[in-house]
Amino acid sequence: MPKQRYTIRQRLIKECEKGFFEAAKRYAEHQSTGPFGIHELEMYYNALQYLYQNRYLAPRSRLPFSTDLRDRVLEEYSAHHFKSIMHITPAQFASLVELISRSSQFRPKNDNFPQAPVEIQLKVALFRLGTKGTAVEKVAWVFGVS
Incomplete structure (x- = not known):
């Protein structure tokens, strides 16, 4: 043990x-x-x-992050660069977003706890699944989510 x-x-x-x-x-x-x-x-x-x-003995501070990669940079990349990061082409990504956005799994169940848009959820999931061994904290930092 x-x-x-x-x-x-x-x-x-x-x-x-x-x-x-x-x-x-x-x-x-x-x-x-x-x-x-x-x-x-x-x-x-x-x-x-x-x-x-007191759960924490020292003051906690939020780490700075950027949403640029998620919101701006990926859209500017060529299809080849986009695919090297997300592991699917931009056209496949758009089709997949259209397909899963109809599912209730991607809509908030409670208005007090809003979910990120489907595009962001999919980008995070594809990046995480396509990068072997990348820590969840790093993925959250790269995409500006918690």
Whole structure:
């Protein structure tokens, strides 16, 4: 079985939980001798509360991207260059868009979550399927989608 990988946040939670339980045990053992360890318990409690309430420990920022390839550049390429990227000719692409645009699978099911136009969905899918081993993040960056 492969070794389990933990995120930094998961490791911190694990360590804080362990520390909290050890501090609680010490506190229970020495409670009769005075206020031993209450501050340590509070420290672990506050750390755990923060970790449980915050999914990300560092601020997140959106990566810049461009839609030029998707919207402008591909249309300017010759049929040969278009085919080298999309693996079908522009005429085949247009036919395929016409064919699948009638399908309900390419229309949004909920107005609160709009879908990209069929042309964009098809470009992304063809590029991803035609490039062996290209990471999803790179495809999203190249085509300006998330």
